[in-house]
Amino acid sequence: MTVPVTREQGLEWLRQMIRIRRFEERAAELYQLGKIRGFLHLYIGEEAVAVGSIPSFTHEDAIVATYREHGHALVRGTSMDALMAELYGKATGCARGRGGSMHFFDAARRFYGGLAIVAGGLPVAVGLALADKMQGRNRVTACYFGDGAVAEGEFHESLNLAALWKLPVLFLCENNLYAMGTALARHQSQTDITAKAQAYALPAEAVDGMDVVAVAAATSRTIDFVRSGKGPYFLEYRTYRFRAHSMYDAELYRTKDEVAEWKRRDPITTFEQTLRQAGLLADTDLEQMESRIAAEVEEAVAFAEAGPWEPIEDLKKDVYTHP
Amino acid sequence: MAKITYREAVRAGLREALQRDSRVFLMGEDVGKYGGTYACSKGFLDEFGPERIRDTPLSESTFVGAGIGAALGGMRPIVEVMTVNFSLLALDQILNNAATLRHMSGGQFSVPLVVRMATGAGRQVAAQHSHSLEGWYAHIPGIRVLTPATVTDARGMLLTALQEPDPVFIFEHAYLYSMEGELEEGPPAVDISRAAVRRTGKDVSLITFGGSLWKTLAAATSLAQEGIEAEVMDLRVLRPLDINSVLTSVRKTHRAVVIDEAWRTGSFAAEISAQIMEGVFYDLDSPVARVCSEEVPIPYPKHLEDAALPQPDKIVQAVHTLLGR
Ligand SMILES: Cc1ncc(C[n+]2csc(CCOP(=O)(O)OP(=O)(O)O)c2C)c(N)n1
């Protein structure tokens, strides 16, 4: 595990990872209580990816993510209140409660979802980047997707088009080794995902997605590449999901040993150790951090509980701008 | 009044759109060097350059999706999907992204995208190139579906569509590109919310859209020779549907035939028929009739293709049946 540059930076990364973890642990409890319904895909285990990468983008840059996007939105800066309210389906949520867990949106932060069709965000990201290029804006579009997406036609079409037109998009594959229950090797003839990107003449590399420092370093370096007008770049984050695909599954597709092995590489505990060993983290730092986050989570729950439901009269609002 | 072809009308609309607004660009398969599959963008690559006239790879899903992204990013893309037959590869982007984003984001994002495509049968291009699926698209809330049948609409609907903040899909019947028509006077941009009466009559309402308009008008002409005055209603816009104009006409004529080139089962004609029943059931003197395509993949030989599609004589016959003749 690489050591962060400053104490401040290290503590911030740790704090953000713990925020995501505690937010989601609470969400899982609320799910058991029936407060949150539908699909709830937890990011637990993968926090280093969002935390290391998202802050490397400027406020002008765009983010396109998947249904497993709680962490991305939190780190991007959408308030935990608005996100928890969205999980509840309340009108005070970040999409007025209409999307729930899979569909976080935040126009002010150029957060374009929360898109739940596997690989469906790639073409949209390509288009956002095209608009920037055509309007001469020096912005980058970040496009997150899972390893499952590489099997879809849109993955291949989008990489090709972005490379062909030299568009400022950063393709960010969160490879957690499984698409639901299907391991990469069981659905891909070529399991080296970067090789696929290279086939479309994209520069591509893989990075340890359990190491927040490595994620941050690789992401900001590749953002610089894209921002300098050299075209798209492809990053694969090697990571692992600790929980079920959605709230429940029997996890027949992997062994307990495998999960336990990966948990030894938990991005939060390992980073905590690294910080301690480097003398950058004291017990009191952690206690303070945890108690502030606990308060933030409870406030978010209270906010969500207190929020109103969107009135049924507004059901058809915003199907069209001018109905 | 100037006579021009439908193809020239589409081209004039596109050209004007590109001249008016620097955010507008055209993207699709063979829109540039080739000049457009139906020659609607001939010469544009030279006139507007490769930044604004973009030849794409054969990647329907991705270039439609990129149109959505570019629209979100402040551009006004016109995406040409070569024909409706290939648009199925882009259905995911259309249904799950273009149509949902505004509502699902709680009104935060809208998608000012225009997608054009050729549709329809009648050119002996067989089963995989003869689909009429605009009725499928009209099923989807969140998008607008236009079916210009006249040269005035072919030019003008595009211009109005580009003013819309939401996705608009324009279906140009491939059979019409070579048809000549008179360009009506008036501002080029036309209304895209109302149906139009193309011929007035009192005995029966013939309700149709797109390529079938001309067959329906031909049927009305021959009915007139027998003394039957048919009113011909061109829906123009399938979603949001101007059902009130249809109901007004049926209230007057008490009889309706819906003509639709799609297969009968689950067709847009079925929707019109249902809405007439819901709206003016007690004004009807007979059940609503439909003239649609036969339920077969459209065959290649001319005699079989003709037999599969709505034709003026079939429309005339349907009217005769309604009137008990
Ligand atoms: C086009 C499509 N097919 C199937 C699904 C159902 N589905 C939802 S998530 C998922 C697995 C995706 O795996 P991956 O891309 O690796 O993302 P992860 O869940 O691991 O983050 C599947 C098959 C879907 N949402 N979209």
Ligand SMILES: [Mg+2]
């Ligand atoms: Mg996966």
